[in-house]
Amino acid sequence: MKLKFLFCFITILLFSNISTSEISTKKDVIRNLSSKPLSYLDLGIMNLRHDLDRSIDVILRKYTSNFLTNLISDRKKEIAIDVTYSWRQSAVLASISVPMKKGLESKYHLTSTNKCRDIFNSVRNELLSDTIESTISSSRVASYLVSIFYPPSNQPFALQEDFRNALSQLVILEIVLRPDLNYALKSNVSPISCTGTLETLKNNVKIAHNYNQ
DSSP: OHHHHHHHHHHHHHOOOOOOTTOOSHHHHHHHHTSSTTOHHHHHHHHHHHHHHHHHHHHHHHHTTTTOTTOOGGGGGGSEEEEEEETTTTEEEEEEEEEESSOOSGGGHHHHHHHHHHHHHHHHHHHTTTSSOOSOOHHHHHHHHHHHHSOGGGOOSSOOHHHHHHHHTSEEEEEEEEEOHHHHHHHOOOOEEEEEETTOOGGGOEEEEETTO
């Protein structure tokens, strides 16, 4: 949390007030966030990466005994995190790549896709854990994203509905289940991944790639 607070403090000193009037699309949200000297977009990406790193502990605790048997807390580095901005998609792409020792063959299609969605849901719930609401909604997601993209002194008190809806769609979370090297060579399997926004319900999380069917 110290890193998050440090960046928030720096941005308090640097940033002027923002206006949320007449903002209705994700591109407008991006232009607003990236218009500062050290942009709010940069701040949010750094904070999101920090929060994703924290969520790895949840993955390790929940899944090590089941199918991530090769992962223990002192091998946390084997889970890869990447957070970037895509100009083409007008979105922040957040990816967590988890190594697997088994379970990616086509005969395990249903099991592996369910596990991908389970991890997505666990990570998303961890990211939103400090928000007031308990159900998944655009307002809850927007509240979380405001907290990481805007420093406390410049957080908008209220969001227009179109801005809130666009903001809630800003982050696309991807979970990748990848075979470790030995498993990939031995069984000739490829990664699978699932993706959605932070307000996508678990059952609606899209299986983006499954090369093993």
